[in-house]
Amino acid sequence: MSDSFKVLGQADLATSSWGSTVYTAPGTPHAEFAPRQIMQSIVSVIIVANRSTSGTYNIRIVPKGETAADKHIIISGRTLGNNATDVLSLGIGLSSGDKIQAHSSAATFSMSVFGLETL
Numbered sequence: 001m002s003d004s005f006k007v008l009g010q011a012d013l014a015t016s017s018w019g020s021t022v023y024t025a026p027g028t029p030h031a032e033f034a035p036r037q038i039m040q041s042i043v044s045v046i047i048v049a050n051r052s053t054s055g056t057y058n059i060r061i062v063p064k065g066e067t068a069a070d071k072h073i074i075i076s077g078r079t080l081g082n083n084a085t086d087v088l089s090l091g092i093g094l095s096s097g098d099k100i101q102a103h104s105s106a107a108t109f110s111m112s113v114f115g116l117e118t119l
Contacts, residue, residue, distance in 0.1 A: 008041060008113040013057060013104040018068065020102050023113045025064075027096035043092040043100070043115040050080040055106035064097025080109070 009023030025041040048057055056079050060072040080086055094100075102111050 003116050003118045005044065005114060005116050008043065008115050008117070009100065010112045011102070011110065012107070013102050013109040013111055015104060015107050018058075018060070018101050018103050020111070021099050022102055022111050023100045025094040025096050025098045026117060039096050039117055039119055041094040041098075041115055041117050043090055043094060043113055045114045046088040046090060046100075047112045047114075048080060048086045048088070048102075049110050049112075050082070050084050050104075050106070050108055051110065052082065052108035053106060054079065054081045055104055055109065056080070057102060057104040057109050057111075059100065059102045059111075061092065061094070062099045062101060064095065064099075068101065 011020045011022045014020045026039050056077045057075065058073060058077060059075040060068065061074055062068045062072045100113060
């Protein structure tokens with residue numbers, strides 16, 4: 001099986017505090033790879049789109065087994081104008097169970113995460 005880049009997750013961002021988990025790195029590979037149970041993900045690009053009036057967004061990466069905290073925030077209060085898009089080229093490595101979470105100040109924000117899942 002070859003690895004390929006794909007859409008890892010997509011969500012409309014919640015306006016409540018950290019209400020959107022956009023992506024969770026998978027913990028169980030396909031049966032043909034058992035007994036290996038650890039997968040890794042490489043997040044290459046995150047795209048945030050604002051479909052209406054100006055607002056802000058936040059993104060955090062929470063490792064498996066940790067309680068979400070301020071130390072996990074990678075983007076804080078970033079302003080995105082009317083009908084604008086941010087393209088973030090990152091290269092973040094995630095292990096099984098790690099999460100990307102986000103929220104925004106307006107219900108018009110959406111987020112797409114692109115990358116690679118591999119053993």
